[in-house]
Amino acid sequence: xxxxxxxxxCGSNIEATVDTASVAGTARAFxxxxxxxxxxxxxxxxGQDGIIQAVREKGLDGVVVASCSPxxxxxxxxxxxxxxxxxxxxxxxANIREHVSWIGKDREANTNKAAELVRLAVxxxxxxxxxxxxxxxxxxxxxxxxxxxAGIQAALDCADGGLDVVLVEKTSSIGGKxxxxxxxxxxxxxxxxxxxxxxxxxxxxxxxxxxxxAEVEEIGGYVGNFEVKIRKKATFVDWSLCTxxxxxxxxxxxxxxxxxxxxxxxxxxxxxxxxxxxxxKKALIDARFCRQFLKGKxxxxxxxxxxxxxxxxxxxxxxxxxVGAIVTATGFDLFDHTKYGEYGxxxxxxxxxxxxxxxxxxxSGPTGGHVKRxxxxxxxxxxxxxxxxxxxxxxxxxxYCSGFCCMYTAKQAILxxxxxxxxxxxxxxxxxxxxxxxxxxxxRRAMEEYGARYVRGRVAMIYPKGDRLLVRGxxxxxxxxxxxxxxxxxxxxxxxxxxxxxxxxxKLRISYDKYGFFMESHPKLRPVETNTAGVYLAGACQGPKxxxxxxxxxxxxxxxxxxxxxxxxxESDPQISQVNQRRCVGCGKCALTCPFGxxxxxxxxxxxKAEVIETVCQGCGICAVTCPQGAxxxxxFTDNQILAEVNALCQS
Amino acid sequence: MPILAGKELRIVGFLCNWCxxxxxxxxxxxxxxxxxxxxxxxxxxxxxxxxxxxxxTLLYGADGVLVSGCHPRDCHYGQGNFYxxxxxxxxxxxxxxxxxxPGRFEYTWVSASEGQRWQQVVQGFTEQVHALGPSPAxxxxxxxxxxxxxxxxxxxxx
Ligand SMILES: Cc1cc2nc3c(=O)[nH]c(=O)nc-3n(C[C@H](O)[C@H](O)[C@H](O)COP(=O)(O)OP(=O)(O)OC[C@H]3O[C@@H](n4cnc5c(N)ncnc54)[C@H](O)[C@@H]3O)c2cc1C
Ligand code: SF4
Ligand code: SF4
Numbered sequence: 001x002x003x004x005x006x007x008x009x010c011g012s013n014i015e016a017t018v019d020t021a022s023v024a025g026t027a028r029a030f031x032x033x034x035x036x037x038x039x040x041x042x043x044x045x046x047g048q049d050g051i052i053q054a055v056r057e058k059g060l061d062g063v064v065v066a067s068c069s070p071x072x073x074x075x076x077x078x079x080x081x082x083x084x085x086x087x088x089x090x091x092x093x094a095n096i097r098e099h100v101s102w103i104g105k106d107r108e109a110n111t112n113k114a115a116e117l118v119r120l121a122v123x124x125x126x127x128x129x130x131x132x133x134x135x136x137x138x139x140x141x142x143x144x145x146x147x148x149x150a151g152i153q154a155a156l157d158c159a160d161g162g163l164d165v166v167l168v169e170k171t172s173s174i175g176g177k178x179x180x181x182x183x184x185x186x187x188x189x190x191x192x193x194x195x196x197x198x199x200x201x202x203x204x205x206x207x208x209x210x211x212x213x214a215e216v217e218e219i220g221g222y223v224g225n226f227e228v229k230i231r232k233k234a235t236f237v238d239w240s241l242c243t244x245x246x247x248x249x250x251x252x253x254x255x256x257x258x259x260x261x262x263x264x265x266x267x268x269x270x271x272x273x274x275x276x277x278x279x280x281k282k283a284l285i286d287a288r289f290c291r292q293f294l295k296g297k298x299x300x301x302x303x304x305x306x307x308x309x310x311x312x313x314x315x316x317x318x319x320x321x322x323v324g325a326i327v328t329a330t331g332f333d334l335f336d337h338t339k340y341g342e343y344g345x346x347x348x349x350x351x352x353x354x355x356x357x358x359x360x361x362x363x364s365g366p367t368g369g370h371v372k373r374x375x376x377x378x379x380x381x382x383x384x385x386x387x388x389x390x391x392x393x394x395x396x397x398x399x400y401c402s403g404f405c406c407m408y409t410a411k412q413a414i415l416x417x418x419x420x421x422x423x424x425x426x427x428x429x430x431x432x433x434x435x436x437x438x439x440x441x442x443x444r445r446a447m448e449e450y451g452a453r454y455v456r457g458r459v460a461m462i463y464p465k466g467d468r469l470l471v472r473g474x475x476x477x478x479x480x481x482x483x484x485x486x487x488x489x490x491x492x493x494x495x496x497x498x499x500x501x502x503x504x505x506x507k508l509r510i511s512y513d514k515y516g517f518f519m520e521s522h523p524k525l526r527p528v529e530t531n532t533a534g535v536y537l538a539g540a541c542q543g544p545k546x547x548x549x550x551x552x553x554x555x556x557x558x559x560x561x562x563x564x565x566x567x568x569x570x571e572s573d574p575q576i577s578q579v580n581q582r583r584c585v586g587c588g589k590c591a592l593t594c595p596f597g598x599x600x601x602x603x604x605x606x607x608x609k610a611e612v613i614e615t616v617c618q619g620c621g622i623c624a625v626t627c628p629q630g631a632x633x634x635x636x637f638t639d640n641q642i643l644a645e646v647n648a649l650c651q652s
Numbered sequence: 653m654p655i656l657a658g659k660e661l662r663i664v665g666f667l668c669n670w671c672x673x674x675x676x677x678x679x680x681x682x683x684x685x686x687x688x689x690x691x692x693x694x695x696x697x698x699x700x701x702x703x704x705x706x707x708x709t710l711l712y713g714a715d716g717v718l719v720s721g722c723h724p725r726d727c728h729y730g731q732g733n734f735y736x737x738x739x740x741x742x743x744x745x746x747x748x749x750x751x752x753x754p755g756r757f758e759y760t761w762v763s764a765s766e767g768q769r770w771q772q773v774v775q776g777f778t779e780q781v782h783a784l785g786p787s788p789a790x791x792x793x794x795x796x797x798x799x800x801x802x803x804x805x806x807x808x809x810x
Contacts, residue, residue, distance in 0.1 A: 098680025620729035621700030650712035
């Protein structure tokens with residue numbers, strides 16, 4: 001075998017702390033290495049051409065590239081090797097950037113370690129063989145999880161692109177946070193006027209099947225062929241009959257139910273349609289408040305419903321859907337401000353969250369768009385906004401910036417002035433983050449045109465004084481204490497990962513960060529992909545994001561799905577397990593351990609033998625360790641290859 | 653050549669591709685500096701790691717072996733790290749019986765986002781192995797070494 005070794009400088013990223021020429025020099029002495037050189041940028045066009053040329057001129061059969069992580073460029077170099085006429089699997093990489101040059105400055109030790117990693121790769125490559133992918137059929141349908149604006153956009157774009165979409169939303173209506181907003185920055189256009197039509201499109205699109213009040217229970221399979229179990233939670237109303245007339249809400253005697261859509265400002269009925277523009281516009285019984293469930297008698301809604309849709313005995317239903325790709329767009333939740341004891345810890349009714357304030361501003365909200373204090377219904381004159389509540393604060397383990405709070409606070413200050421011209425707003429802030437198009441101009445308008453007074457500093461304490469609230473904080477620009485008597489305090493609570501995100505990530509087999517936000521495949525270059533093929537991200541589930549970015553990601557994820565499905569068939573990764581049937585004793589242990597059911601037992605001349613189903617095997621190698629005979633081997637990660645790597649490292 | 657005499661010890665890491673190898677990449681991207689002793693062997697899943705690989709690595713003369721996979725419940729393949737945990741826990745108890753000091757082998761879980769945690773793991777484990785010093789195993793078992801080159805050759809040569 002003739003191996004070529006290419007040691008990359010990566011500009012100065014590697015060369016600064018690794019002597020790449022010396023690594024190439026050392027590599028020339030490794031077994032089967034016929035050619036070794038250092039390259040400035042091996043991934044660049046001249047770099048790849050250099051590899052191709054060397055393969056042709058020197059008649060190489062395999063290539064080792066020592067550069068960045070294979071997680072970054074393995075595909076790039078596989079394609080280059082293929083263009084050179086070799087099988088794409090005759091490539092190995094040595095990660096001498098992320099695992100060497102970037103983590104230490106000792107040039108001698110780094111150079112030595114880099115050479116060793118090259119040796120590892122060479123030993124592995126010597127035992128590689130050409131592999132050929134199999135193609136398999138795909139289910140050209142997509143599952144979108146979460147019906148916020150990001151999920152809506154992804155669903156509509158996929159459906160318009162000709163795909164069948166299954167949209168699963170946890171609550172009884174799509175719309176997400178945006179449906180609760182009054183107006184949106186930086187244009188102050190009405191949120192439901194721009195979102196409403198999109199929601200209607202979802203309801204009417206013939207290619208979109210919407211499952212509201214449902215959650216994903218289980219996900220099996222792999223890219224191209226996922227099988228998803230969806231739990232449709234009991235609504236106690238037969239939605240095929242419910243016309244959304246709302247008569248039940250008029251008559252329901254249980255009028256003190258928690259109003260989740262209105263964020264707990266105001267109350268609703270036990271049977272309710274969350275808001276007038278809800279999609280689907282269907283009623284649902286909240287069993288925690290319904291008298292029929294609590295006391296065993298009432299039945300008013302069943303009596304008044306003109307279509308006889310009420311079903312008190314309804315149970316959850318689990319359905320199975322087959323899809324080929326998944327977009328997760330589960331959004332975010334709000335920081336629980338009661339953790340801040342100094343802001344009253346939730347004890348003062350007139351200290352509310354920003355999202356509650358949106359509901360007070362909204363014409364479809366519980367106060368009909370009149371800003372009234374929750375405690376006594378009075379219209380506030382002085383409103384204090386406190387920014388960064390649960391953002392950029394390590395003491396509550398939220399060191400990150402939630403991104404949109406500066407902007408929505410400016411919006412809310414503007415809207416306050418619109419609603420109550422004689423009011424005065426104060427905004428306590430740490431820094432103003434307004435980097436979007438027309439964003440900085442917008443915050444300036446809040447100050448200059450609408451007279452909001454911005455105080456730079458954190459609020460130390462909020463406490464009641466008579467029927468008002470005393471807000472005490474520091475003005476760090478003036479270097480003085482400030483005290484403001486407020487009628488209403490609005491906390492700009494930060495964004496958190498949506499409840500249950502880690503559990504969902506585990507079902508999807510994708511990674512999440514320590515706060516529960518989902519991890520993209522690459523922070524810059526693959527922002528809507530995950531490391532699990534066929535699973536994509538959109539919106540605030542990946543990290544706090546405003547509406548324009550969420551919509552952008554929804555479209556981006558859709559384009560990825562459409563791209564994936566533009567092929568008639570998908571190719572499976574051939575780095576999978578193979579059974580050597582001469583060694584197999586038919587014990588069936590591999591079939592029992594395989595998490596994908598990829599091993600089937602067959603009969604070979606009267607004896608049971610194991611066989612791997614090529615397009616089902618995902619290449620984890622669990623079976624290879626299980627087999628007592630060493631009969632199952634995972635291609636390119638065979639026992640011999642791994643032990644050869646070990647040997648390369650341990651020889652003196 | 654393999655290690656810098658007097659400075660480094662032989663530490664071999666087996667890392668799953670999806671979480672821990674990614675975590676080590678994240679540590680690199682974040683420039684979280686680490687000791688240079690560790691050499692990483694990439695495997696698809698911690699469930700691919702045969703305890704015998706570790707035994708052999710130690711007997712071939714490695715001074716320490718570190719295994720890292722996805723956090724339990726977060727395996728890219730669903731269940732690989734559950735198999736790994738069972739196998740590696742058994743191995744951990746078995747190693748002292750064949751005379752390997754307990755601190756020479758550790759397994760842990762590091763996700764792809766946990767660059768800083770990876771740095772701490774590498775620092776901690778390297779210090780631990782340095783505290784034990786060079787392994788006596790290579791002197792004792794060095795002769796047993798045998799790498800089957802053909803598939804189907806003798807598999808375990810411990
Ligand atoms: C007070 C406030 C004001 C704001 N004002 C503005 C503004 O003026 N302009 C602007 O650009 N941005 C604004 N934002 C930001 C805006 O809300 C977000 O950008 C946007 O909501 C993100 O959309 P999304 O679809 O990613 O997430 P979300 O809106 O959170 O939607 C996620 C959806 O997924 C559902 N879901 C969650 N988990 C699951 C699950 N496991 N299964 C199924 N479904 C699930 C949820 O029920 C929800 O419907 C504001 C935010 C707040 C808090
Ligand atoms: S490598 Fe083995 S255990 Fe893993 S998916 Fe393939 S057949 Fe199943
Ligand atoms: S575990 Fe090994 S011997 Fe047993 S059936 Fe599977 S391949 Fe055959």
